[in-house]
Amino acid sequence: MKPSELRLHLPTYADDELPPALRAEVDQCLATDPGSRAEVERWKALRRGAQRALQSEPLPADLRDRLLERLATTRRRGRLLRLGPVVGTLSAAALIMIGVFAWWSTGRSDVPPALLTPERLARIYQRCALERHHDPFQLAHKSPREAAATLAKEPRVTYALNIPDLSSAGFHLEGVCLCPPSDGVQGVHAYYERNDADQRPDRHPQDVVSFFSLARRVRLDRCSTLCKSGRGPQHPQREYVVASTGDDVTVLKWDEQSRSYAICSALRSDELMQIVDRLNVAALSPSSPAGLATGATPHVAHFTIAVAALAAGALSLVSRRRGP
Amino acid sequence: MRAGERLMPGEDRPSFESLAVPHLELVYRVARRLCRDTHEAEDLVQETYLKAYSAFARFEVRAFGAKPWLLRILHNTFLNRQARQRRAPRATDPQTLEQVQADDDPAGPPQLDYENLDEEVKRAIDQLQPDFREVLLLWATMELSYQDISTILDVPIGTVMSRLHRARQQLVRALGEFAREQRLSSVNATRKR
Numbered sequence: 360m361k362p363s364e365l366r367l368h369l370p371t372y373a374d375d376e377l378p379p380a381l382r383a384e385v386d387q388c389l390a391t392d393p394g395s396r397a398e399v400e401r402w403k404a405l406r407r408g409a410q411r412a413l414q415s416e417p418l419p420a421d422l423r424d425r426l427l428e429r430l431a432t433t434r435r436r437g438r439l440l441r442l443g444p445v446v447g448t449l450s451a452a453a454l455i456m457i458g459v460f461a462w463w464s465t466g467r468s469d470v471p472p473a474l475l476t477p478e479r480l481a482r483i484y485q486r487c488a489l490e491r492h493h494d495p496f497q498l499a500h501k502s503p504r505e506a507a508a509t510l511a512k513e514p515r516v517t518y519a520l521n522i523p524d525l526s527s528a529g530f531h532l533e534g535v536c537l538c539p540p541s542d543g544v545q546g547v548h549a550y551y552e553r554n555d556a557d558q559r560p561d562r563h564p565q566d567v568v569s570f571f572s573l574a575r576r577v578r579l580d581r582c583s584t585l586c587k588s589g590r591g592p593q594h595p596q597r598e599y600v601v602a603s604t605g606d607d608v609t610v611l612k613w614d615e616q617s618r619s620y621a622i623c624s625a626l627r628s629d630e631l632m633q634i635v636d637r638l639n640v641a642a643l644s645p646s647s648p649a650g651l652a653t654g655a656t657p658h659v660a661h662f663t664i665a666v667a668a669l670a671a672g673a674l675s676l677v678s679r680r681r682g683p
Numbered sequence: 684m685r686a687g688e689r690l691m692p693g694e695d696r697p698s699f700e701s702l703a704v705p706h707l708e709l710v711y712r713v714a715r716r717l718c719r720d721t722h723e724a725e726d727l728v729q730e731t732y733l734k735a736y737s738a739f740a741r742f743e744v745r746a747f748g749a750k751p752w753l754l755r756i757l758h759n760t761f762l763n764r765q766a767r768q769r770r771a772p773r774a775t776d777p778q779t780l781e782q783v784q785a786d787d788d789p790a791g792p793p794q795l796d797y798e799n800l801d802e803e804v805k806r807a808i809d810q811l812q813p814d815f816r817e818v819l820l821l822w823a824t825m826e827l828s829y830q831d832i833s834t835i836l837d838v839p840i841g842t843v844m845s846r847l848h849r850a851r852q853q854l855v856r857a858l859g860e861f862a863r864e865q866r867l868s869s870v871n872a873t874r875k876r
Contacts, residue, residue, distance in 0.1 A: 366791070370851055371844070374822075376829050398791040405854065408797030409823035412804035416712045422725055423707055426732055430700065433733060 360388055365395060373402035453669050472576035472619070477586075477602035477610040479540045484569040484608060484623045487536050488550035489562075494534030503549075506535055510547065513537070518545075521572045521620070521640050525551045528634045530568055546573040564608075564625035568634065571621040576614050591636030599635070601628045611635050699739045702749050703732065710753050713820045717761055719809045727764065731757045750825065755835045758817065765813070792855045793862040800858070807857035815850035822847055 365388050371377050372385050389396050487493035496513075498506040503522040510516050515537055522535070530551035539545055549570045556566035579586055579600055586602040602610045609628045612621040613635075622635050710731060715724040735742075735756050742752065797804070808816060821832045829847070833840040 369791070370848065374829070401792040401794060402851075404795070404797060405792045405851070405858075406823055406826075408795065408800060408804055409808065409819065409854070410826070411797060412801040412808070413712050413716060413820065413824050415801045416715050416805075418708045418711050419721065419725060422711065422728065423704070425725075426707065426729055427700065427704070429729060429733060430736055433736060437737075 360384055365392070366398070369395060369398050370402045373399045373406070449669055456669075472578040472614075473541070473544045474580040475541055475544055475577040476580045477582065477608075477612075477623075478604050480569070480571060480610050480612075480621055480623050481604045481606060481608040483538050483540055483548055483571075484550070484567075485606070487538050487548060488534070488567050488569050489564055492534060493536040493538065495537075496535055498535045499533050501532055503532060506532060506549065510535065515545075516547065518574050518618075520547060522547070522549050523570060523638045523640060525568065525570075525634065525638075527637065529554050530634075533567070540571065540573070540577075544573055544575060544577055546571050568622060568624040568626065568631070571623075572640075573619045573621065575619070576617060577612070577619045577621075579610070579612055589632070591632055593636040594639075597636075599632065601632075603628070615640055699736050703735055703739075703753060706750050706753055707732075709750065709824060710757055713754065713824055714757060714761070716805070716808055716820050717757075717813065717817060727757065727761060730764075731760045734760060751827070751831060751835050754821065754825075755837070758836055761813075761817075792851075793859045795858060795862055800861075803858065803861050804854075807854050807861075810857060811850050811853055815846050815853065818843055818846040819850035819854065822850075 365385065368377060368381065368385055372382065377385060389399065496506070496509050498509060501509075503524045507520045507522045510520050510522075522532070525531075530553055533550050533552040535547060535549045537545075538548055549572070551568045551570065553566040556562060559566075579602055582600065582602050586600050588598055588600050590596075590598060597613045597615070600612045602612070604610065608623055608625055609631055610621055610623040611628070611631050612619060614620075620640055622631060624631055626634075707728070711724060711728050714727045714731070715721065718724040718727055731753065735753055738756070808819060811819060817836065818832060821827050821835060827835070829840050829843045832847075833843045836843065
């Protein structure tokens with residue numbers, strides 16, 4: 360190996376980075392060349408000197424603290440960013456539920472009312488209340504509260520019951536049946552009899568009043584000319600539709616929330632109006648033994664429970680992530 | 684546990700702080716000489732650590748220790764900052780080229796007492812151009828092998844060797860001049876006596 364070639368390899372030799380064969384060759388040369396050996400030592404000394412000089416560089420006093428603080432801040436931000444998708448998903452789920460609920464509610468209010476002729480109601484009044492005295496639950500002379508409690512156990516009754524108390528008008532409960540006024544409209548038919556009717560030898564239709572609590576809203580059909588509407592002094596927000604049938608039966612129908620109510624009798628419409636306008640049907644709903652006031656209420660309850668569960672889930676997730 | 688090793692099931696992964704912060708001093712030293720400015724070096728170190736933190740989740744797939752990993756991030760961050768500042772390292776300027784050609788037959792490093800030369804050595808390192816300085820810092824600070832330096836800087840090993848060769852030659856020249864000045868001044872002092 361030429362001396363110039365040897366000197367070229369000396370720094371790499373000093374770093375112990377020469378391939379084994381070349382290293383052996385350099386070793387042979389160095390054995391007989393003290394000047395080159397000294398140069399190798401000077402290359403090693405240069406590396407140590409550079410290392411020593413660089414190690415004397417002091418770390419700025421607060422750099423470590425500043426760095427740790429920045430890392431902690433970054434970690435907090437990162438945690439929030441990681442939670443973002445979870446919170447976003449939960450929010451989206453809640454929004455979807457709210458949307459579905461809104462759509463459902465709107466849809467319900469947009470459901471067209473069922474058509475029902477006044478004669479259908481009048482026929483139930485005549486057959487069940489006047490002629491057959493239809494009382495399958497044997498609720499005659501029971502209080503409206505007892506009647507409602509009994510009917511609440513009946514599987515066919517899937518909605519809140521409103522059995523009003525007509526005692527202030529001089530009537531008592533004489534019977535309750537579930538005869539539907541039409542195929543598409545379920546309802547409870549409660550009929551009342553005037554308190555002093557038993558003392559008379561003949562039973563007059565004017566002594567009996569039928570009350571219908573219908574499961575959904577209805578509109579009286581074929582009623583464009585025969586019906587009239589009006590409002591009573593006690594409940595001016597109620598709009599009563601008054602219809603008279605050919606059998607001299609008067610039907611009064613009104614709507615509250617998602618339900619329709621009707622009353623019919625052989626009484627005159629003004630007499631019926633006096634009885635009906637005292638009734639506070641809606642006030643009976645929330646305290647009904649059935650527990651749920653209207654058809655919409657179970658859905659409201661389910662919705663509330665679902666949102667509460669979602670919120671609880673999100674909170675527990677957040678608290679778990681924030682844990683030690 | 685070395686970063687880069689795979690964890691056994693149920694084994695806790697060490698925190699970023701426990702793995703990376705112990706190397707802060709070393710990373711700062713390299714950064715300080717790369718930037719030649721204290722404040723810039725501090726910024727570079729912090730940026731390096733924040734980048735390392737954000738990449739920490741992917742770290743274990745690398746067959747790297749924490750130190751080389753941090754230095755590689757430091758290197759990339761440094762290059763990005765230079766590019767941002769439009770101060771990308773230029774190719775060898777004519778003067779340096781002449782010096783490199785003159786270095787073809789170097790006299791080797793002078794015999795010096797390095798214990799009293801810290802500032803001179805640092806000054807000489809600061810005068811190196813960034814590419815050379817970076818290789819020399821990794822070579823001197825960590826005693827890394829050429830292969831490790833090549834991996835950290837993501838350049839061929841031949842490039843590492845040529846850069847290190849030039850860096851060493853320039854360092855030798857700077858220190859040689861210093862040694863000559865010292866000798867001259869000591870001779871003058873002796874004559875005056």
